[in-house]
Amino acid sequence: MTPVSSALGQPALGIAGLEQVYDQLATAIDQAGPAKAELFLVKLALLNAQALGDAEAFGRHLQAALQDL
Amino acid sequence: MHQPTTQARPSIYYPYQVHAPWLASQHPAQGRHPVVIVGSGPSGMVTALELARHGVASVVLESELQVSQGSRAIVFTRRSLEILQQVGVAQRMVDNGLPWRFGNSYYRGQRVFRMEAPHDADDRFFPMLNIQQQYMEEYLLDACQAEPLVDFRWGNKVTQVAQDATGATLEVDTPEGPYQLHADWVVAADGGRSAIRAAFDLQMEGASYEGRFVIADIRIDLPLPTERLAFFDPDWNPGNTVLMHREPHGIWRVDYQLPENETPEDALQPAALATRINALLAQIGHGDKPWEMDWSSVYSARTLTLPDYRHGRVLFTGDAAHLLPIFGVRGANTAFQDAQSLGWHLAFAVKGIASAALVDNYSRERVGAAREIIEESGKSTRFMTPPTRGFRLLRDAVLSLSLSQEFVRPLYHWRTSRPHEYTQSALNSPGDDNALFKAGPAHGAPPQNIRLSANDYLLDHLGGGFDLLYFTEGAAMPEALQSVVNAARAKGVPLRVTAVGASAPVAGADQTLADADGHFRARYGVPASGAAYLLRPDQHVCARWLTLDATRLQAALNHALPQ
Ligand SMILES: Cc1cc2nc3c(=O)[nH]c(=O)nc-3n(C[C@H](O)[C@H](O)[C@H](O)COP(=O)(O)OP(=O)(O)OC[C@H]3O[C@@H](n4cnc5c(N)ncnc54)[C@H](O)[C@@H]3O)c2cc1C
Numbered sequence: 001m002t003p004v005s006s007a008l009g010q011p012a013l014g015i016a017g018l019e020q021v022y023d024q025l026a027t028a029i030d031q032a033g034p035a036k037a038e039l040f041l042v043k044l045a046l047l048n049a050q051a052l053g054d055a056e057a058f059g060r061h062l063q064a065a066l067q068d069l
Numbered sequence: 070m071h072q073p074t075t076q077a078r079p080s081i082y083y084p085y086q087v088h089a090p091w092l093a094s095q096h097p098a099q100g101r102h103p104v105v106i107v108g109s110g111p112s113g114m115v116t117a118l119e120l121a122r123h124g125v126a127s128v129v130l131e132s133e134l135q136v137s138q139g140s141r142a143i144v145f146t147r148r149s150l151e152i153l154q155q156v157g158v159a160q161r162m163v164d165n166g167l168p169w170r171f172g173n174s175y176y177r178g179q180r181v182f183r184m185e186a187p188h189d190a191d192d193r194f195f196p197m198l199n200i201q202q203q204y205m206e207e208y209l210l211d212a213c214q215a216e217p218l219v220d221f222r223w224g225n226k227v228t229q230v231a232q233d234a235t236g237a238t239l240e241v242d243t244p245e246g247p248y249q250l251h252a253d254w255v256v257a258a259d260g261g262r263s264a265i266r267a268a269f270d271l272q273m274e275g276a277s278y279e280g281r282f283v284i285a286d287i288r289i290d291l292p293l294p295t296e297r298l299a300f301f302d303p304d305w306n307p308g309n310t311v312l313m314h315r316e317p318h319g320i321w322r323v324d325y326q327l328p329e330n331e332t333p334e335d336a337l338q339p340a341a342l343a344t345r346i347n348a349l350l351a352q353i354g355h356g357d358k359p360w361e362m363d364w365s366s367v368y369s370a371r372t373l374t375l376p377d378y379r380h381g382r383v384l385f386t387g388d389a390a391h392l393l394p395i396f397g398v399r400g401a402n403t404a405f406q407d408a409q410s411l412g413w414h415l416a417f418a419v420k421g422i423a424s425a426a427l428v429d430n431y432s433r434e435r436v437g438a439a440r441e442i443i444e445e446s447g448k449s450t451r452f453m454t455p456p457t458r459g460f461r462l463l464r465d466a467v468l469s470l471s472l473s474q475e476f477v478r479p480l481y482h483w484r485t486s487r488p489h490e491y492t493q494s495a496l497n498s499p500g501d502d503n504a505l506f507k508a509g510p511a512h513g514a515p516p517q518n519i520r521l522s523a524n525d526y527l528l529d530h531l532g533g534g535f536d537l538l539y540f541t542e543g544a545a546m547p548e549a550l551q552s553v554v555n556a557a558r559a560k561g562v563p564l565r566v567t568a569v570g571a572s573a574p575v576a577g578a579d580q581t582l583a584d585a586d587g588h589f590r591a592r593y594g595v596p597a598s599g600a601a602y603l604l605r606p607d608q609h610v611c612a613r614w615l616t617l618d619a620t621r622l623q624a625a626l627n628h629a630l631p632q
Contacts, residue, residue: 042462042465047474050474
């Protein structure tokens with residue numbers, strides 16, 4: 001399957017990959033528990049930002065995530 | 070009537086000396102003084118000593134009768150020692166202080182970051198030296214008292230300052246009542262609570278952080294090296310940060326954040342202090358050791374500066390000019406850099422070597438430095454005491470990640486005070502070769518020290534005026550350069566010429582430093598003879614040339630000394 005380009009200009013996961021991430025993330029949030037979920041998500045964001053290696057792109061992701069809360 | 074306390078401050082290791090107040094009735098009538106300095110903290114005394122070195126007399130007014138209470142600043146940087154060397158007290162600091170260069174950050178019992186401050190074979194001083202502020206003040210005081218151009222007055226409290234375009238009148242209260250003092254210039258070195266700043270209603274810009282810290286000095290025998298210790302989120306103080314430093318005389322500085330909702334009064338109760346200090350000692354495995362309290366206090370981090378350090382004939386310096394957090398040891402270390410800068414700018418204006426516009430340059434440069442420090446130390450402060458929920462979450466995420474992930478560990482980096490580089494200074498020569506150099510200190514940078522031989526360094530030979538470093542293997546300074554130098558001196562500009570690289574004394578130079586192995590040249594990025602550096606009286610570089618000629622030397626001097 002060829003990766004589809006996302007609106008944020010990065011190579012996208014494709015639907016199968018996205019479904020996998022969806023389940024993993026939901027399960028991990030449950031595993032962290034309500035008291036630690038936020039901390040867990042911030043750690044995850046930092047790890048992903050480091051892997052992304054692009055502070056500007058990370059900033060665009062932040063703005064996209066802040067929309068329509 | 071001003072009645073300063075005559076009771077020596079309490080201390081278990083420092084013998085406070087109470088000095089006699091200076092009384093107007095015991096002295097002849099007062100003339101007008103070129104400079105009156107209000108406050109004898111580190112910034113006031115270094116300013117007085119620098120002014121004296123440039124030949125300008127000053128009166129130092131100090132409301133108290135003894136040096137400051139408690140240890141306050143304890144960590145002094147290499148650049149501070151280089152500045153203190155200029156005023157003659159560095160050796161006493163080194164003889165009595167504890168040098169160090171490593172810092173350790175711990176989280177959940179694991180060392181997650183070890184800072185190693187670079188230490189170069191060319192440096193005379195260690196990156197850091199721990200010694201209590203009272204000792205530093207005592208050494209400066211001795212230097213002031215040995216200096217005939219410094220008129221030091223204990224027990225003299227300034228209660229009012231009025232000024233016009235040419236000078237100021239101060240009301241000074243003493244144990245026998247008030248007297249008046251007239252001055253061309255006033256230096257407000259009256260500390261963080263500056264009454265002069267308040268009287269002129271000058272507003273500071275920046276932020277105050279809410280997190281409050283207890284700072285306590287205890288005497289205890291701990292078998293640990295002189296290194297900085299930082300503990301994040303310890304069990305006994307969850308979410309908060311704890312710092313430890315070794316000081317001379319078996320004293321340790323303990324620094325910890327107050328839990329939210331606790332008042333400073335509660336935190337300073339002996340029982341509260343003892344509980345926390347015992348918990349800290351237990352955590353580091355020394356809960357069995359006896360200890361004794363010397364001094365404790367509470368402070369909070371602030372990153373504030375006046376936007377202009379000149380208010381007519383009044384010049385602000387040190388804590389009176391800005392309030393900086395102690396993370397990164399900013400307060401006193403910045404005060405020294407202020408004072409060194411103010412000393413020469415003001416002296417040159419007083420002596421008429423440059424116009425009074427030179428003091429505006431002091432303000433511009435040091436406000437720029439304060440803003441840079443605020444930007445940097447704000448980062449440390451936000452890590453040490455997160456001001457909001459978002460900053461706290463991020464800090465906690467970094468702590469947690471740091472146990473397994475290398476990439477976040479540098480976020481623990483403790484941005485230590487370093488000298489500001491006056492890269493954009495109006496005094497930097499626009500017509501030199503700064504941009505063509507591939508190495509060496511650039512425009513506005515402090516000089517790179519050079520080890521010349523055992524216990525002999527470049528900075529031992531510089532200072533007190535402008536310094537021209539001329540790299541040559543010739544027998545004499547070119548005549549055209551010599552005549553520019555002589556003309557400048559004839560106008561009263563102190564300018565010393567140091568020839569670098571020749572094996573025999575160079576005619577026309579004040580001193581010659583050999584450079585047999587070319588190490589000096591390499592560190593200054595000098596490819597061939599004929600290159601030069603011009604250092605200002607605070608030693609920062611204001612011009613450098615790959616090939617110096619008389620016209621460009623003249624241009625650089627004119628530029629550095631606006632008329
Ligand atoms: C509790 C505490 C802990 C600190 N810890 C650290 C640290 O660990 N590291 C660090 O780098 N810095 C630390 N500092 C900051 C450091 O002590 C200051 O930055 C430094 O002393 C500033 O020097 P200064 O000369 O500008 O002001 P000060 O040292 O405050 O000196 C001002 C002087 O002016 C005098 N004065 C005030 N008003 C008048 C008046 N009206 N007339 C005459 N005299 C007057 C005062 O008596 C005082 O002697 C600490 C400060 C405090 C209060």
